[in-house]
Amino acid sequence: MGESKADVLLGTLDLLLLKLLELGPNHGWGLAERLEEVSSGVFQVNQGSVYPALQRLKRKGFITSSWGVSENGRRARYYELTQGGMGALKEELARWARTAGAVEQVIALTPPTPKVGS
Amino acid sequence: MIRFLRGLRERVRVLLGRERFEAQLDAEIQFHIEESTRRYIDSGMEPRAARLAALRDLGGVEMTKEQVRNETGVRFVQDFAQDVRYGLRTLAKRPGFALALVATIGLAIGSNAAVFSVVHSILLDPLPFSEPDRIVRVYNNYPGARVTKAENSVRDYHDRREGVEAFAEVALFTEMAHSMGREDGTQHVFAMQVTPSFFSVFGGIPAIGTLFPEQLTRGAANYAVIGDDLWRSAFGGDPGVVGSTIFLDGSAFELMGVLPPDFEFATWDAQVYTPLVFAAESRFAPARNADRFHMVAKLRPDATVENAQAQLDALNATLVDGYPAQDRSAALSSGFHSEVRGYLTDLTAPVRRPLLLLWLGALIVLVAAVANVTTLFLIRATGRRREISCRLALGAGRGRVFRQLLTESLLISVVGGAVGIALATWSLRFLAAFEVYEIPRVDRVAISPWVVAAGVATSLAFGMIATLLPARGLLWGGGSQLGGTSRTSLSERPSRVHHVLVGLQISFAFVLVMTTGLLVETLRNLHSVRLGFDPSQVAVGATNLPRNGYPDGVARAQFAHALVDALREHPDIAAAAIASQLPFSGVSNQIAVIPEGTSVNPGDVAPRAYSTAVTPEYFETMAMPVLAGQAFTTSDRANTRGVAIVDEDLARALWPDESPIGRQVWLGARTGDPRDVVEIVGVVSSIRQNSLTERQLPGAIYVPFSQRPTGFFRIAARTTGSVADVPALAQETMARLDPTLLYYWVDDLVGTVDGSLLLRRLPMRLLSAFSGVALFLVVMGVYGVTTYVVSARTAELGLRMALGGTPKGIAGRFALEWSSVVTGGLALGLLGALLMLPVVRSLLFGTSGLDVRVASAAIALVVAATGLSFAWPIRRALGIDPARALTSTD
Structure with a gap:
């Protein structure tokens, strides 16, 4: 069912999609492909989970969609970051940085020397 | 954003x-x-x-x-739309089921909405005055003389205005009827004479002109204020009427002001108000207990009814102490005390019990309906077990299926609620058409938005309740039912829940049927009460003679006799009479009767009797037999010897073992003036004066109209033709004698007597309807459950029949199952009926409420209804071919 993969990524998939859209408008397939390219070997993205995420971002008003023509001349739905999406991306990045930093600090801790006779 | x-x-x-x-x-x-x-x-x-x-x-x-x-x-919205479509399709497959539910919920919500609207509009809605909670009514009581809720004297008015701190303002008023004349003719108007303080008590602000000033003096009292209704109907809403002249009974009054449309007083709008002004010396009038005015008062903002009552008690005690010795002991021995009652409480007191009873009845119907709807949904849920199991097995979420079930019940309950509100609106329109004097504020009964909101909420609650119980069993009831149907059917039993629910319905129905039975019995008893007169074929009306045209008693008596004679000329009129009051028309005149020769000791309370002035043919008109002596004759006149006729009861009370004929009595008071002594010339049968249920006073005394004529009087005519023809005839006859007079308060005596039963008959009829609904619910419940059980056990029945079971034996087994349900329901119902008793008791007459006959009839009715609705599906089932029954899988 792939639910477990989607679950792992649930928090970050939105962030990743927003970030990819910051680079320019793209369609669902393109985003899925880029996501795989960029993160290959790290996440195993279920391509299908891109679409619900896009719909969610659209509902939140972070992105808009319009129909356009793809690189090979086919009709495709393009997604584009809105002003609100830009702001959301900044917030998400900042939050990510904080989380990552915190995680870094936690894993940098060294275990205390065990006391004798405990 | x-x-x-x-x-x-x-x-x-x-x-x-x-x-x-x-x-x-x-x-x-x-x-x-x-x-x-x-x-x-x-x-x-x-x-x-x-x-x-x-x-x-x-x-x-x-x-x-x-x-x-x-x-x-927006997924849930789409799902909801889908659920509604699916629900409608499912319901359409079983239209009978849907119809039964809509009817049940509609009837339950309809009856509650209607009854609650009545309760709300009459008992709870504040009166249309400013600060209505501060308005109180004041009565004098003399329990020792069997006089309660008596009115107030002019001295009371002066004393209480000054002596009761808690009263911000006190007012007196009295009702009267006038004919009002303008250039365009004459009409009859209700009028009230009110002290100028009256409008301060009720917070009246004139729409046009002014109200009566406090300093109005007795000489300049010919002013009038009119109500909005009269202003519009008689004056065309002309704002220039202030200062114009109207004639009341021929006397000129200057119009001072017009009241706003929302000034609604009591049960009817007085159309004309004239000032009640007292001369300064009235403050010291010797007749301190001449109680003839209604008293209202407005409490100070910080005062309560209890404060006012305590202060009034203290004031009375002080005043009575200062009375002359004889008056003081009379006041003490009669138990004189005054009573302060909240205005709305007082106004609605007579209808509170009946309304409370109806409200309870409606609530019982509501609860019974909930039980019924739940039963029906439970039964249907069982029928859908396979469908639901299948959907669950195919991966539908429990929540999703629950939502689906909920949508279906909500659909039904909302439609039922709408039907109910429509039903209530319709029935209230019907009720408002009654506009009966006995029910205060009935003209303003209407469905309020609150009632509609409550109706909607109730119907939603219906939907929820009807879903929860069945859904619990279906969705969380453990184990898949897939494929198990044909195997489990042999052991399928109606669950205990079904039986409990139907048992409850039976008990509710019994409570209602029993209570209705008691009221039916009461009305039967009341109808068999001996009136003492024959109201059939008697038409009644009233008129009053203006002081201008009829300045004295002689003129009034002359007119009265002329009117009776003129009426008698008509071939249809068998007898006609004029009387100062008629039975069941608000009889209130009473008089102390003191036999000559008896000594009234200081402090004794003189016996009081209903006192009526009548023309000679009165007893014949009313068909009251003269038991001894004779009736009055035309030769009894103002200047002849004073005579009187007593009824049996008074004769027995005053002269237990002797003939009253020839006895001399003082009427009102022993004045010492020989002209005030009257001689008893006859004895007539006793009659019911005001009520079929109680007698306030021991008896009645009649005097010739010619000797004590009144300006306002009633007319009674016994006809051999149609009673409905008499009013036109009477009006025409009267107009021939004096075209300015009006014949009003037209009724027939049967209707008048019947009106006194209204507060019992109306609840009886409505409760009958509620009982019908409750019985209908029982029938549906029992029928539904039996049909379900029979169909679920078709295979078992077939097997039994195939193995040699007789239909009789099998029916017996079913009957045994039901008999415990019915017995339990009836036992609970008897308990419920006992609990209802305190509410219904005050309405009963001739039955204690623990009426074995009524109870047996109610039990028989409920058992019969249950038995029939049980027997029908059983009979059908036992006609089944065993072979077919065994192979059926549903």
Whole structure:
């Protein structure tokens, strides 16, 4: 069912999609492909989970969609970051940085020397 | 905010353009798969394998689409629409079931909405005056003389205005009827004479002109204020009426002001108000207990009814102490005390019990209906067990199926609620048409938005309750029911829940039937009460003679006799009479009767009797037999010897073992003036004066109209023709004698007597309807459960029959199951009826409420209804062919 993969990524998939859209408008397939390219070997993205995420971002008003023509001349739905999406991306990045930093600090801790006779 | 709006726009777009949304989603996913496939082909894969790989990468087309749909944020709305469509289809398959439920809920909510509207409009809604809670009514009581709720004297008015701190203002008023004349003719008007303080008590502010000034003096009292109704009907709403002259009974009054439309007083709008002004010396009038005025007062903002009562008690005690010795002991021995009652409480006191009873009745119907609807849903749920199990097995979420079930019951309950509100609105329109004097404020009964809201809430609650119990068993009832149907049917039993619910319905129905039975018995008893007169074929009316044209008693008596003679000329009129009051028309005149020769000791309370002045043919008109002596004759006149006739009761009370004929009595008071002594010339049968249920005074005394004529009087005529023809005849006859007079308060005596039963008959009729509904619910419940049990046990029945069971034996087994339910229900019902007793007791007459006859009849009715609705499906089932029964799987 792939639910477990989607679950792992649930928090970050939105962030990743927003970030990819910051680079320019793209369609669902393109985003899925880029996501795989960029993160290959790290996440195993279920391509299908891109679409619900896009719909969610659209509902939140972070992105808009319009129909356009793809690189090979086919009709495709393009997604584009809105002003609100830009702001959301900044917030998400900042939050990510904080989380990552915190995680870094936690894993940098060294275990205390065990006391004798405990 | 903008982001929210944009999101909202997205939701609306999805919701409204559903097909477009689906098409675009489809196109998008197709594009994805084709691009992905192309990439795999480009990397050297075979096309079929490439497409499969692309689909695998995506994770399933339908799954993806479904996940996208879930992210639209409007999913629940779409599901709801789907549920409604599905629900309607399911219900349409079983129209009888849906109809029964809508009827049940409609009747329950309708009866409650109607009754609650009445309760609200009459008992709870504040009166249309400013600060209505501060208005009180004041009465004098003399329990020792069997006089309660008596009115107040002028001295009381002066004393209490000054002596009761808690009263901010005190006012007196008295009702009267006038004929009002203008240039365009004469009409009859209700009028009230009120002290100037009256409008301060009720917070009246004139719409036009002014109200009576406090300093109005007795000489300049010919002013009038009129109500909005009269202003519009008689004066065409002309704002220039102030200062114009109207004639009341021929006397000129100057119009001072017009009241606003929302000034509604008591049960009817007085149309004309004239000032009640007392001369300064009235303050010291010797007749301190000449109680003839209604008293109202307004409490100070910080005072309560209890404060006022305590202060008034203290004032009375002080005043009575200062009375002359004889008056003081009379006041003490009669138990004189005054009573302060909240105005609304006082106004609605007579209807409170009946309304409370009806309200209880409606609530019982409501609870019975909930039980019934739950039973029916439970039965249906069992029938749908396979469908639901199948849907659960196919992966439908429990929550989703629950929502589906809830939608179905809500559909039904909302339709039922709408039917109920419509029913209530319709029935209230019917009630408002009654406009009866006995029910205060009945003209303003209407469905309020609150009642509608309560109705909607109740119907939603119906839907919830009707879903919860069945859904619990269906969704969380453990174990799949798939495929198990034919095996389990042999052991299928109606659950205890069914029996408990039906038992409850039986008990509710019994409570209502029993209570209705008691009221029916009461009315039967009341109808067999001996009136003492024969009201049939007697038409009644009233008129009053203006002081201008009829300045003295002689003129009034002359007119009265002329009117009776003129009426008698008509061939249809068998007898006619004029009387100062008629039975059941608000008899209130009473008089102390002191036999000559008896010594009234200081402090003794003189016997009081109803006192009526009548023309000679009165006893014949009323068909009251003269038992001894003789009736009055035309030779009894103002200047002849004073005579009187007593009724049996008074004769027995005053002269227990002797003939009253020839006795001399003082009327009112022993004045010492020989002209005030009257001689008893006859004895007539006793009659019921005001009420079929109680007698306030020991008896009645009649005097000749010619000797004690009144300006206002009633007219009674016994006809051999149609009673309905008499009013026109009477009006015409009267107009021939004096065209300015009006014949009003037209009724027939049967109707008048009947009106006194209204507060018992109306609840009886409505409770009968409620009982009918409750019985109908029982029939539906028992029938439904039996039908279900029989169909669920068809295989078992077939087996029993095949093995040699007789239909009789099998029916017996079923009957045994039911008999315990019925017995339990009846036992509970008897208990409920006992609990109802305190509410209903005050309405009963001739039955204690613990009436074995009524109880047995009620039991018989409930058992019969249960038995019939049980026997029908059983009979049908036992006609089944055993072979077919055994192979049936449903």
